[in-house]
Amino acid sequence: MLEQIDQLGTKAKSDLAGVSDADSLEQFRIKYLGTKGEIKGLMSQLKEVPPQQKPQFGQRANALRAEIQTLYDRRKTELGADAKSSDGPLLDATEPGLAPRLGRTHVITQTMDDLIEVFGRMGFEVAIGSEVEDGYHNFVALNIPEDHPARDPLDNFYLEGSGSGQPTQHLLRSQTSTIQIRVMETTEPPIRVIAPGRVYRPDEHDATHSSMFHQIEGLYVDRKVSMADLKTTLIQFAHAYFGSKAEIRLRPSFFPFTEPSAELDIKMCVKDKWDWVELGGCGMVDPNVFKAVGYDPEQWTGFAFGLGIERIAMRKYGITDIRWLYENDVRFLRQF
Numbered sequence: 001m002l003e004q005i006d007q008l009g010t011k012a013k014s015d016l017a018g019v020s021d022a023d024s025l026e027q028f029r030i031k032y033l034g035t036k037g038e039i040k041g042l043m044s045q046l047k048e049v050p051p052q053q054k055p056q057f058g059q060r061a062n063a064l065r066a067e068i069q070t071l072y073d074r075r076k077t078e079l080g081a082d083a084k085s086s087d088g089p090l091l092d093a094t095e096p097g098l099a100p101r102l103g104r105t106h107v108i109t110q111t112m113d114d115l116i117e118v119f120g121r122m123g124f125e126v127a128i129g130s131e132v133e134d135g136y137h138n139f140v141a142l143n144i145p146e147d148h149p150a151r152d153p154l155d156n157f158y159l160e161g162s163g164s165g166q167p168t169q170h171l172l173r174s175q176t177s178t179i180q181i182r183v184m185e186t187t188e189p190p191i192r193v194i195a196p197g198r199v200y201r202p203d204e205h206d207a208t209h210s211s212m213f214h215q216i217e218g219l220y221v222d223r224k225v226s227m228a229d230l231k232t233t234l235i236q237f238a239h240a241y242f243g244s245k246a247e248i249r250l251r252p253s254f255f256p257f258t259e260p261s262a263e264l265d266i267k268m269c270v271k272d273k274w275d276w277v278e279l280g281g282c283g284m285v286d287p288n289v290f291k292a293v294g295y296d297p298e299q300w301t302g303f304a305f306g307l308g309i310e311r312i313a314m315r316k317y318g319i320t321d322i323r324w325l326y327e328n329d330v331r332f333l334r335q336f
């Protein structure tokens with residue numbers, strides 16, 4: 001009985017040696033390794049094997065199957081029989097190559113880079129800050145009083161820990177204005193920085209709202225800085241970024257960290273139509289903010305602004321739904 005296994009092995013090996021193409025290899029596979037093949041067939045003979053020989057017979061048959069399978073696999077690779085057809089070269093060296101698709105920066109990153117470049121030409125350096133801030137830097141030092149609605153737990157992502165709204169309580173920053181404080185705490189005036197970054201607010205997501213978005217903050221501190229300097233800077237920015245025909249207007253407003261404060265609108269051309277678009281807030285740095293960072297408000301003056309980067313990008317490129325910016329659909333992103 002055991003001899004029969006050895007004979008089958010010898011026969012299979014000599015058959016395999018005669019295999020010269022994919023078709024004969026396939027016939028070999030069916031004959032020996034297929035579900036009705038001869039090696040499988042050995043197992044059906046097991047019942048006729050005397051009981052004391054059964055274990056040995058089983059082991060030998062299994063070993064033969066493994067050996068023939070390995071030899072078959074090797075032959076298959078040698079013949080390149082993985083390919084559908086056995087004739088013709090496997091590699092067509094004359095076929096044109098596939099052009100690799102280049103990656104690109106996200107449209108928001110591109111916008112930030114452009115803004116950094118525009119303000120950089122006006123002498124503004126880039127500052128960054130942490131996305132996790134404490135209540136002191138997000139509110140207190142920015143002159144936002146304890147009972148101010150901006151500190152409401154429903155309007156902020158407070159992290160777990162000491163009571164919401166406390167100066168030591170951490171949160172995901174709700175505005176890049178925190179970076180104004182961080183910069184002034186560690187730098188002596190004069191200061192001229194812009195600070196782009198992510199901010200977080202628990203807004204319902206829709207075409208114009210997202211719970212995470214980007215702002216770019218500007219801060220200029222020197223002696224005798226005036227509202228005229230602020231307006232000039234913003235006009236320069238608008239012309240450089242949106243084109244020489246862009247106009248700006250400042251609408252009186254209120255922010256706790258600036259006095260006076262204004263809302264910044266830019267008149268720009270969107271789809272052949274000129275329109276006023278609100279881009280953010282600005283104003284003259286409030287003396288209380290200077291006091292919080294240890295600057296003498298009698299000596300130092302400054303202006304600040306905070307603009308929404310998504311708004312800028314959406315207006316510039318005619319994007320009408322903010323959610324497209326975060327879905328990472330390459331068909332959308334490839335356009336920029």
Ligand code: DAH
Pocket residue numbers: 174175176177217218255257258261280281282283284304305306307
């Ligand atoms: N931080 C304000 C906001 O998120 C925007 C802002 C307004 C920033 C006035 C400023 C400013 O620097 O002076 O709504």
